[in-house]
Amino acid sequence: MLGRLDWSAIPLHEPLPLAAAGGVGLAVAASLFWITKRGHWGYLWREWITSVDHKRIGVLYCILALLMLIRGLVDAVMMRTHQAVAVGDAQGYLPPDHYDQIFSAHGTIMIFFGAMPFIVGLMNFAVPLQIGARDVAFPTLNAASFWLTASGALLVNVSLVIGEFARTGWLPYAPLSETSYSPGVGVDYYLWAIQIAGVGTLLSGVNLVTTIVKLRAPGMTMLRLPMFCWTSLGANLLIVAAFPILTATVTMLTFDRYLGFHFFTNEAGGNPMMFVNMIWAWGHPEVYILILPAFGIFSEIFSTFSGKPLFGYRSMVAATMFIVVVSFTVWLHHFFTMGAGADVNAAFGIATSIIAVGTGVKIFNWIFTMYGGSVRFETPMLWSMAFLITFVVGGMTGVLLAVPPADFVLHNSMFLVAHFHNVIVGGVVFGVIAGYTYWFPKAFGFRLDERWGKIAFWFHMIGFTAVFVPMYWLGLEGMTRRLQHVYDAGWTPFLYVMAAGVLASVAGTAALIMQLAVSIRDRRDERLRDDLGDPWDGRTLEWGLPSPPPFFNFAQLPDVSGEEAYWSIKRKAIEQGELPEEPDYDMIEMPRPTPTGIFVAFFSTLIGFACIWHIWWLVMVSGAGVYLAFVGYAWRDVHERDVSVDEVRRADQAARAPRAAALARLVKEGRT
Amino acid sequence: MSAVPTPRRSEWAGPPAKDIVTAYGFWMFLIGDVIMFASFFAGYAVLAGGRAGGPGPADIIELPNVAVQTLCLLTSTLTCALAGVMAERRRMAWTQLWLLATGLLGVIFLALEIREFSHLIERGATPQRSAFLSGFFMLVGCHGVHVVAGILWLGTMMAQVAVRGPKAYVQRRLSAFMLYWHALDIVWVGLFSIVYIWGSIT
Numbered sequence: 001m002l003g004r005l006d007w008s009a010i011p012l013h014e015p016l017p018l019a020a021a022g023g024v025g026l027a028v029a030a031s032l033f034w035i036t037k038r039g040h041w042g043y044l045w046r047e048w049i050t051s052v053d054h055k056r057i058g059v060l061y062c063i064l065a066l067l068m069l070i071r072g073l074v075d076a077v078m079m080r081t082h083q084a085v086a087v088g089d090a091q092g093y094l095p096p097d098h099y100d101q102i103f104s105a106h107g108t109i110m111i112f113f114g115a116m117p118f119i120v121g122l123m124n125f126a127v128p129l130q131i132g133a134r135d136v137a138f139p140t141l142n143a144a145s146f147w148l149t150a151s152g153a154l155l156v157n158v159s160l161v162i163g164e165f166a167r168t169g170w171l172p173y174a175p176l177s178e179t180s181y182s183p184g185v186g187v188d189y190y191l192w193a194i195q196i197a198g199v200g201t202l203l204s205g206v207n208l209v210t211t212i213v214k215l216r217a218p219g220m221t222m223l224r225l226p227m228f229c230w231t232s233l234g235a236n237l238l239i240v241a242a243f244p245i246l247t248a249t250v251t252m253l254t255f256d257r258y259l260g261f262h263f264f265t266n267e268a269g270g271n272p273m274m275f276v277n278m279i280w281a282w283g284h285p286e287v288y289i290l291i292l293p294a295f296g297i298f299s300e301i302f303s304t305f306s307g308k309p310l311f312g313y314r315s316m317v318a319a320t321m322f323i324v325v326v327s328f329t330v331w332l333h334h335f336f337t338m339g340a341g342a343d344v345n346a347a348f349g350i351a352t353s354i355i356a357v358g359t360g361v362k363i364f365n366w367i368f369t370m371y372g373g374s375v376r377f378e379t380p381m382l383w384s385m386a387f388l389i390t391f392v393v394g395g396m397t398g399v400l401l402a403v404p405p406a407d408f409v410l411h412n413s414m415f416l417v418a419h420f421h422n423v424i425v426g427g428v429v430f431g432v433i434a435g436y437t438y439w440f441p442k443a444f445g446f447r448l449d450e451r452w453g454k455i456a457f458w459f460h461m462i463g464f465t466a467v468f469v470p471m472y473w474l475g476l477e478g479m480t481r482r483l484q485h486v487y488d489a490g491w492t493p494f495l496y497v498m499a500a501g502v503l504a505s506v507a508g509t510a511a512l513i514m515q516l517a518v519s520i521r522d523r524r525d526e527r528l529r530d531d532l533g534d535p536w537d538g539r540t541l542e543w544g545l546p547s548p549p550p551f552f553n554f555a556q557l558p559d560v561s562g563e564e565a566y567w568s569i570k571r572k573a574i575e576q577g578e579l580p581e582e583p584d585y586d587m588i589e590m591p592r593p594t595p596t597g598i599f600v601a602f603f604s605t606l607i608g609f610a611c612i613w614h615i616w617w618l619v620m621v622s623g624a625g626v627y628l629a630f631v632g633y634a635w636r637d638v639h640e641r642d643v644s645v646d647e648v649r650r651a652d653q654a655a656r657a658p659r660a661a662a663l664a665r666l667v668k669e670g671r672t
Numbered sequence: 673m674s675a676v677p678t679p680r681r682s683e684w685a686g687p688p689a690k691d692i693v694t695a696y697g698f699w700m701f702l703i704g705d706v707i708m709f710a711s712f713f714a715g716y717a718v719l720a721g722g723r724a725g726g727p728g729p730a731d732i733i734e735l736p737n738v739a740v741q742t743l744c745l746l747t748s749t750l751t752c753a754l755a756g757v758m759a760e761r762r763r764m765a766w767t768q769l770w771l772l773a774t775g776l777l778g779v780i781f782l783a784l785e786i787r788e789f790s791h792l793i794e795r796g797a798t799p800q801r802s803a804f805l806s807g808f809f810m811l812v813g814c815h816g817v818h819v820v821a822g823i824l825w826l827g828t829m830m831a832q833v834a835v836r837g838p839k840a841y842v843q844r845r846l847s848a849f850m851l852y853w854h855a856l857d858i859v860w861v862g863l864f865s866i867v868y869i870w871g872s873i874t
């Protein structure tokens with residue numbers, strides 16, 4: 001009846017996961033209780049769970065990401081503290097079996113369910129606003145993408161209490177991940193979680209490419225797109241081109257494990273190196289999928305907070321597209337040591353170094369954007385300036401690793417670990433936190449508290465430096481990655497510094513949570529409230545909308561007449577001392593909400609879970625459920641709801657009033 | 673910032689009609705799907721030599737069977753296109769008829785594929801036998817699964833055409849289905865040439 005699932009799957013002998021799960025369970029139960037007691041279910045269901053509004057979905061993505069980043073941070077704390085007390089004779093507090101699951105879960109969660117959803121969420125939120133669209137091209141598909149991602153995250157977290165997680169690292173290299181060496185359900189959890197979430201990501205890539213290429217407002221030519229939209233386009237093209245490779249690779253490994261196929265096995269002609277090649281043919285583009293949108297966020301922030309247009313816009317576009325193409329030609333640098341031979345290694349080493357040129361162009365452009373500007377040091381800008389430094393260091397160590405002879409020494413050492421955290425934390429994570437702070441007022445109508453933001457920033461800076469600078473050194477000293485036990489007592493001081501560093505990061509994260517809490521408490525305060533919808537003196541279209549924007553975004557689609565679409569509108573209004581005339585409002589058609597997304601994801605989660613535990617009847621039933629959810633959606637006859645002219649006018653007039661008042665104030669002060 | 677740029681005539685008139693957006697998005701999806709097939713092709717090519725003393729391509733290919741399969745699928749492309757023409761002219765009875773023909777040809781194709789697979793398995797040429805056979809079954813089977821999904825979609829579509837008639841959204845979905853079906857055909861041409869023709873001559 002329940003396949004292989006029985007009581008032995010619950011790790012009753014391991015107190016740590018059980019306590020963690022108990023805590024999470026309590027928190028979930030408490031929130032459910034609170035929601036029920038306050039009677040919020042109807043609101044949640046109508047406005048969030050079944051919503052197809054890209055802004056809501058974007059926010060959901062970011063919430064998921066924040067939760068998962070915290071989960072991943074807990075893993076990081078365990079690893080750093082464990083290593084610090086597992087030197088020489090000391091054995092630490094995590095048995096090898098458990099430690100291996102932790103580093104695997106950490107990487108998987110951070111990349112797939114922390115960084116990715118955050119990036120996708122910010123793109124979802126901001127791109128349609130910036131291009132002057134009312135939603136993405138396929139709103140229901142968008143909801144399905146989100147819920148599928150959430151479904152993958154759920155599966156990974158379920159593995160904490162039911163069964164186990166993979167011990168194979170965040171990329172389950174074969175043949176270690178084959179049944180002969182990993183007989184448990186750990187790798188299966190990984191495979192199904194990644195497969196389900198991966199399909200969600202692929203679909204959202206299709207969706208956003210179509211949105212950017214086809215749904216731009218009149219006059220928004222490609223070369224007037226804000227930089228964030230360009231980098232998002234690049235990232236989503238990469239998603240469409242790279243994620244199918246992941247799907248295929250994961251499928252092959254799944255068939256090896258479930259049906260005894262021989263893609264990556266040692267026996268019967270299988271080829272483990274094929275796994276390594278295929279996973280990195282996806283994996284290297286993946287790191288650029290993460291970093292490109294972050295580049296876009298930084299571009300927006302540098303230009304906004306320097307009060308200047310982005311320097312070298314066209315060269316930025318060119319560099320972005322260059323990176324998109326070249327990122328497919330470097331994957332072999334992840335396994336120089338695995339026998340490709342000197343010529344092949346040299347070719348890929350050179351290709352890898354060339355990619356850094358595109359990034360270098362961008363760095364100079366950002367610096368020149370600040371040059372001569374009146375720079376404002378608010379938190380988004382702090383994160384961006386820190387990124388400039390960390391990313392240059394991370395990029396340079398990357399180029400170092402791209403030199404095959406050097407890589408033979410440094411591969412799989414702590415130096416490598418320091419490199420990729422340097423670029424992923426110092427690039428992607430700084431980027432999403434900057435973006436979160438930057439767009440938060442647009443989403444909710446009030447700013448995040450600056451003081452707590454700065455506290456969080458400095459704690460994170462200290463933590464980041466203390467963790468990763470010693471790590472480079474340890475790598476050069478010969479310490480390899482993923483050590484459950486450290487043999488060289490001479491490294492102890494470094495390990496202590498790193499453990500202290502991760503605690504500083506925890507403090508930084510706590511400060512971010514405080515920042516959120518304080519800001520919600522003081523949201524009506526003059527200091528945080530965003531009445532105008534333009535808290536940072538922005539330059540792109542989203543800042544021309546009220547905060548939060550109405551669900552249809554634009555009362556009238558903007559007519560764009562140059563780069564920095566909103567900046568010119570704003571300047572004109574200020575020069576003339578009045579707002580553009582009220583347009584003739586039209587009725588608007590908006591997509592209706594639907595539970596299709598969550599239904600599909602619900603059944604997909606069940607399919608994944610049932611496959612992991614070989615509960616075949618449940619697979620069939622849930623498969624039928626997915627089909628029925630599709631049919632239920634397809635059978636709707638009315639897809640849109642009309643927003644009346646009155647409703648549009650009312651919303652727009654409400655948005656214009658504070659702006660008109662602000663303009664009147666400027667006129668009175670003679671500043672127009 | 674003194675000079676306000678004067679509006680230039682815009683070269684982009686704004687979003688096109690919905691059917692164009694849908695078609696574009698579906699093309700994007702198909703590109704992704706084709707890349708997935710490309711990965712399975714690559715896997716097949718890499719593993720083609722991994723026979724572990726078992727059968728090779730020439731030993732397992734039954735060309736007559738495959739020839740009939742190919743014929744079915746190519747014809748189904750024609751019937752599918754005819755269904756499209758009829759749908760454009762809003763002659764829904766004809767549309768249904770051609771869709772039905774498409775589906776039936778798909779079913780025959782599948783039946784032949786199942787026959788091929790079961791012959792192989794009877795002879796011990798199972799996907800567990802060697803890496804080459806794993807690659808073969810995966811590549812051909814993945815296409816087969818796509819055909820199954822296509823038939824399921826087609827059946828649902830026919831029901832919808834019957835109930836809803838030629839509404840705009842039904843037409844949009846029909847044209848997406850047609851893109852899908854043609855893409856499967858193109859993938860099959862690749863399969864037929866690389867796996868079957870090339871396999872039987874080497």
Ligand code: HEM
Nearest residue numbers: 287291333334352356395398399401402411412420423424
């Ligand atoms: C200047 C550009 C970059 C260069 C030249 C570069 C180079 C490299 C090289 C050669 C390796 C392989 C080292 C080894 O395994 O021995 C590597 C690993 C890695 N890099 Fe980079 N990199 C760059 C930027 C990035 C960026 C932007 C990211 C992410 C946002 C990133 C993420 C990673 C990851 C995740 C790994 C290895 C993961 C693992 O083995 O588990 N890199 N990089």
Ligand SMILES: [Cu+2]
Nearest residue numbers: 284331333334
């Ligand atoms: Cu790489």
